[in-house]
Amino acid sequence: MRIPCSGCANRKWKAQRSTSIFLVFVSMFWDQALAQVLNNDIVCLQGLKSQLKSTDGTLFSNWTGSNFPCNSSSPSSYRGIECSNSRVQTIQLPGLGLTGSLSPNLSACANLLKLDLSENSLTGSLPLQLGLLGNIVTMNLSYNSLSGAIPQELENCTYLSVIDLAHNQLSGAIPEGLASLQKLQTFDVSYNNLNGAVPTGLANTSNGAPRFNSSSFEGNSGLYGYPLPAANNVHGLSVAAIVGLGFGSGLLSLILSFTAVCLWLRVTEQRNAAEEGKISQLMPDYD
Numbered sequence: 001m002r003i004p005c006s007g008c009a010n011r012k013w014k015a016q017r018s019t020s021i022f023l024v025f026v027s028m029f030w031d032q033a034l035a036q037v038l039n040n041d042i043v044c045l046q047g048l049k050s051q052l053k054s055t056d057g058t059l060f061s062n063w064t065g066s067n068f069p070c071n072s073s074s075p076s077s078y079r080g081i082e083c084s085n086s087r088v089q090t091i092q093l094p095g096l097g098l099t100g101s102l103s104p105n106l107s108a109c110a111n112l113l114k115l116d117l118s119e120n121s122l123t124g125s126l127p128l129q130l131g132l133l134g135n136i137v138t139m140n141l142s143y144n145s146l147s148g149a150i151p152q153e154l155e156n157c158t159y160l161s162v163i164d165l166a167h168n169q170l171s172g173a174i175p176e177g178l179a180s181l182q183k184l185q186t187f188d189v190s191y192n193n194l195n196g197a198v199p200t201g202l203a204n205t206s207n208g209a210p211r212f213n214s215s216s217f218e219g220n221s222g223l224y225g226y227p228l229p230a231a232n233n234v235h236g237l238s239v240a241a242i243v244g245l246g247f248g249s250g251l252l253s254l255i256l257s258f259t260a261v262c263l264w265l266r267v268t269e270q271r272n273a274a275e276e277g278k279i280s281q282l283m284p285d286y287d
């Protein structure tokens with residue numbers, strides 16, 4: 001016989017509650033651990049240094065831990081790095097002939113506002129971790145040889161006002177989510193290998209007013225749609241080709257069926273003539 005258990009519901013609830021409290025603690029600990037790994041300017045700058053090479057070889061030579069530039073209020077001792085409130089705020093090293101790739105550890109510069117590594121010779125892809133730079137305002141990586149996709153994770157960088165990725169070898173589609181970046185004032189992905197449709201929300205605002213013009217998108221042979229001109233985009237051509245093909249095959253089938261009907265008529269005519277011949281042979285002569 002089962003004894004109804006009056007405290008069961010209560011006990012179950014308590015168990016659930018303690019499990020969820022436990023989970024909250026675990027996730028708090030996890031978040032903190034993650035924050036400690038990610039929110040660390042030294043990890044960020046050492047990561048940057050470890051994957052880049054400067055042509056003159058001296059640029060990074062004094063980027064050592066003990067020289068970390070943001071401890072004091074004196075001007076930064078790392079070239080191209082500016083600090084604020086003891087945190088790295090700007091990484092600005094354009095046109096220095098840097099080679100190598102972007103470290104995913106850049107995301108550890110949690111207070112970074114500006115990343116400008118334009119006009120270098122960077123290769124490799126854009127780390128997805130750039131999407132963790134929650135305060136970044138300006139990202140200029142134009143005039144390099146970066147490849148791979150534009151990470152859709154960038155849609156999480158709420159304060160992005162400038163995205164300049166022009167003149168690289170980026171491929172794939174432009175992530176639609178970038179259209180949701182409300183502060184975006186400059187968006188340039190021209191002269192890459194991007195393809196697909198220009199996301200509607202980047203071409204037009206939600207009111208239907210133009211947002212970014214064709215200059216932002218030109219020089220990508222696989223990219224199509226407004227605001228790119230229809231005449232020199234691949235999609236326009238392929239539509240013309242499809243129409244042409246349809247028209248051509250329609251004409252061909254018309255000609256074929258016309259020929260078939262003609263042949264059929266001719267055959268029946270001949271057969272009729274033959275039948276008539278037979279009949280006239282069978283007919284007695286009434287001469």
Ligand SMILES: *[C@@H]1O[C@H](CO)[C@@H](O)[C@H](O)[C@H]1NC(C)=O
Binds near residue numbers: 037050104105
């Ligand atoms: C990135 O940071 C992690 C954690 O500190 C470290 O283990 C790894 O070696 C770093 N990678 C680079 C490329 O610096």
Ligand SMILES: *[C@@H]1O[C@H](CO)[C@@H](O)[C@H](O)[C@H]1NC(C)=O
Binds near residue numbers: 042065066067068
């Ligand atoms: C700057 O701070 C880092 C990390 O807190 C420390 O390792 C380094 O020794 C400090 N350097 C100076 C010059 O205070």
Ligand SMILES: *[C@@H]1O[C@H](CO)[C@@H](O)[C@H](O)[C@H]1NC(C)=O
Binds near residue numbers: 058059067077078
């Ligand atoms: C590190 O090198 C830069 C030049 O690249 C120089 O301006 C800076 O003063 C140097 N910093 C230290 C601490 O030597």
Ligand SMILES: *[C@@H]1O[C@H](CO)[C@@H](O)[C@H](O)[C@H]1NC(C)=O
Binds near residue numbers: 094119141142164186
């Ligand atoms: C990005 O950098 C390039 C080269 O340094 C520069 O010409 C361009 O104006 C910059 N883009 C923006 C939006 O400031």
Ligand SMILES: *[C@@H]1O[C@H](CO)[C@@H](O)[C@H](O)[C@H]1NC(C)=O
Binds near residue numbers: 152
């Ligand atoms: C953006 O951040 C949210 C919340 O942290 C996360 O759930 C989402 O997956 C992120 N989006 C992308 C594209 O990474």
Ligand SMILES: *[C@@H]1O[C@H](CO)[C@@H](O)[C@H](O)[C@H]1NC(C)=O
Binds near residue numbers: 210
């Ligand atoms: C954007 O707006 C223009 C007119 O300003 C319109 O011609 C075009 O069709 C719109 N494009 C999209 C994708 O909504």
Ligand SMILES: *[C@@H]1O[C@H](CO)[C@@H](O)[C@H](O)[C@H]1NC(C)=O
Binds near residue numbers: 213214
């Ligand atoms: C696109 O807009 C920019 C300013 O946002 C302007 O300088 C440029 O001339 C425009 N290009 C075209 C093709 O309209």
